[in-house]
Amino acid sequence: MTQAFRLENGGLINRDKKLSFKFNGKTYYGYEGDTLASALIANGVHLVGRSFKYHRPRGFFGAGVDEPYAIVQLYRNNETEPNIKATEQELFEGLEAKSVNCWPSVNFDIGAINNFLKIFLPAGFYYKTFMWPKSFWYRVYEPFIRKAAGLGVASTKHDKERYEHKYEYCDLLIAGSGPSGLASAYAAAKNGARIILAEDKPRFGGSLLTSDVNIGNQSGEDWANSIIAELKEMPNVVVKNRSQVFGYYDHNMLVMSEKVSDHLPKTKKYHPKQRLWYIRAKEVLISSGSIERPLVFGNNDTPGVMLSSAAKEYLKVYGVLVGKNPLVFTNNDSGYETAIEFKKNGINPIILDSRVNPQSEIINEAINLGIKIKFSYVVVAAQGYKKVNSADIAKISDNKKQLGTVENIKCDCICVSGFWTPTIHLASQSGNKTKFKEEIDAFVPGTSKQNETTLGAANGIFTLEETLKDSFTAGQDLSKKITNNDNKISFPNVVEKKSSQHDKFWCVPLPEGKNYKRFLDFQNDVSVSDIEIALKEGYRSIEHVKRYTTLGMATDQGKTSNLNGLQLVSEIENKVVPAVGHTTFRPPYTPISIGAIVGREVGKHSKPTRKSPMHSWHEKNNAIFVDAGVWLRPRYYKQGNETLFEASKREAKNVRTNVGVCDVTTLGKIDIKGPDAAELLNRVYTNAWLKLPVGKARYGVMLREDGIVMDDGTTTRISENHYHMTTTTAQAANVLSHLEYYLQLVWPELNVNVVSTTEQWAGAAIAGPKSRKLLEKLFPNNDVSNEGLPFMGYLESDLFGVKARIFRISFSGELAYEVNVESDNGNFMWEKIIKLGQEFQVQPYGTEALSTLRIEMGHVAGSELDGRTIPYDTSLDGLVSKKKDFIGKRSLNREAFISEDRQKIVGVVPLDKKTSIPEGSHLVKDAKAPLPNKKLGHISASCWSVEHDNPFSLAILKDGKNMIGEKLFVMSPLKNKVIPVEIVSSHYVDPKGERVRS
């Protein structure tokens, strides 16, 4: 037990619960309520990583979300996660973490040689150096940069954790539970508004936990606790800690990430690790506070140099000393608060204040406590490599240009305060044009863009009394608008110390003859000289300077560096800061895990899975399934050791010789009713529909307005004003929207209703020469002869007591029927077909055999109707009516569509009758022609013809009409194949279509 930097008392940690954890393999102890950072500092560990570019030693700089240094690789419950901020990660028993960006170890890092080569690594180094020779990029430069860069290693294992999404609505969303968040939430809650109050840290209260103030005769912390306790009891209030509102999107939708289990050794059963909240709020109160700005001086990145507010937070929240011999370097009164806290705990700090002669209550208190203060003094440079051991300090002239004699004083940490930067990210994301506030040298939100109101420090207001007053009023007024309640809240008495004006000075000049690095961006190692180089090289826009130098990039997104960067640019350019402007604030405010963004939509849950009513039968009968859109369809039914090829050949052959049955439930089905139904079909399809008799089906093709084929299928006239349309599986949803579009917007005068019935009917296609015999067994009371039920005929019947529809239609090109029953009876139908079909050698067939059958028949499907073909291309031009108008007809006259050598569907057979032709291959005239070899067409679908027992493909070929009999080559560079082929008719089997009519 060597928590040498832990105070005997104090802090908000639970000293009764000691936790052990490992950092870089060494075991340490901390307490419940610690962060990994506070526990490490308590153990005197200040070296936690190496910097991105120069591999300089890295310690802790902040105590929260703004942390640029302490990024670790976390190990939890056999999983690992990169880029975890030690300042945010709560300690749990058994936590393990490692440093990143160092090799072989954090104490001895070979990459640190970059530090001595820094002259070679200026701004834009990578852009300038790795340009040539070109061939070096993939072999040398990229692998080198990849190895050198990066902050951690992502796990390659499947993430077993669960992440959830939640949608929520509220009247007021309040982001941040500091004084402004609590006051506004309290006032609005009293008015009965529905509220979500979000706090990114584990503890509520924000700055109240660390500041020495009094509200209504309570300490700030006690007041915060009492308000939170009361809010938690109210039914209209949701209070969430560990929850970061990170994005403000359109129409007042905000996204919040709740870390449900990251602070626990293991996620509890049935709990998610993280939860992403999509919140639609009527009003948004941004009470996100502010972040302290660093001061810039030589070697200001040395471990031990940190924000004074962070030092205070480690003291007051965690009971941890960041050093025992602290130096506080400040340009405003905030540094004094930290110094006073040190003093109260028996530590003697020294304050260096850049101001000449400031006067305020806090300064007087520090003087009265006997703290040593040096006015007009600055830190010139921190000394020490892995930890600060002393500081070079000097007096600075009133104009801040000249340094006096440099002296060295011993210290073990330097707490810096360069005043405060309002956290305006959410306001800016909402579209708010920010404005520069001269008094605080920072940007604050301007006029609200959406329904957002920014309060307190986030709005550039740094006194507690004003913050509370504004926030009570905002909470009251905004909730009153929504609930019409008007509960008056008496304003509590506030005691706080008055501050004096801060100093605009922030960057210490270099002493004569010294070339210290003065860092602006601590995560990306961007120093003052880098910005100077970028500007010298002509970069002007702040967005360009950012990308060239990497200022304000990476995981902290410049939370501590942006404003200092802007100030430097404006100084060099001799412009005012608002003229330079700031880079765009984009969500997320802080890194969000990919798991949280994906949520539950992982693997099979990434889209719905639709199964036909016969699915369990298929499963029991060794079906191998394939994804068909969102549907699962049997691809083939495996017998013994069969391969896909063998099984599909067997199934297809059985259809051609006996009878097969295929589950066609997935086909889109649309019920069309109304007196103008025929007229609608006549306008939607290319062929004529007005004279289709009741009880008959017809095949139709529909186009888009640009003349391209959209879909095909059969539609059956069930009764006078009632039709049953089928679509392809893939286009079902689009066709329905298409019909609704024309009915609702273009021809609202048509009296027709359309509705999807895809899921209401189960369908089985019964195909093969013996299908009629099987049908006779299934429907003994019906006349299913060629006369009683001719090709394209329709019958309503019952299948052993179950209502059934029988369509005589064929996709396989054989004598075939399609039977539909209500979905609940699907399995009953299927089992009857299988049972009664035994004597006719019935076999189920899957989509692979289905494709084979349609390809050798030359029937087109999705691979030919691919969004690029017109009816002519697919030999469907016979279905295009010359007499009537229909959707897309006018486009068919386009020049390219009527050209003489227009592409057309053809059949392709390899000359050796053996070599399979890969789908997607190109057809060329001369296999040996120099590249680029002119493409004449492409293979759209391939199969092994069971009728001819050789490979057969369909192709879309230029001038296909006149190419029958030609010898061409199929080329597939992907499969390294060149196959000599002959072009034949696309109707390879039964070209006259006799079987379907037999």
Place this chain on the structure above:
Amino acid sequence: MLHIKCPYCGMRSQNEFSYGGDASVKRPELNKEISDQEWDSFVYNRKSLRGKHLELWQHLSGCRQWIKVERDTATHEIFNTHKADEEIS
């Protein structure tokens, strides 16, 4: 994510809708003789406006009605929504 007021169902999130393009486009009447230019401009030519735009959306995962939405394409502000057959002044 946009928040769109369906005239039939009320305020709904954008993910219930699908976008349908410019609502001011009129399909030429059936069987009407028109020039190639007129037809091409109906099929292909759309203005890509920055600013106020009248557009079609279908409440796909809701009432399935096509509606007209007056929206600013630059700011995403929605001024008004209308039923398909509503006259827009």
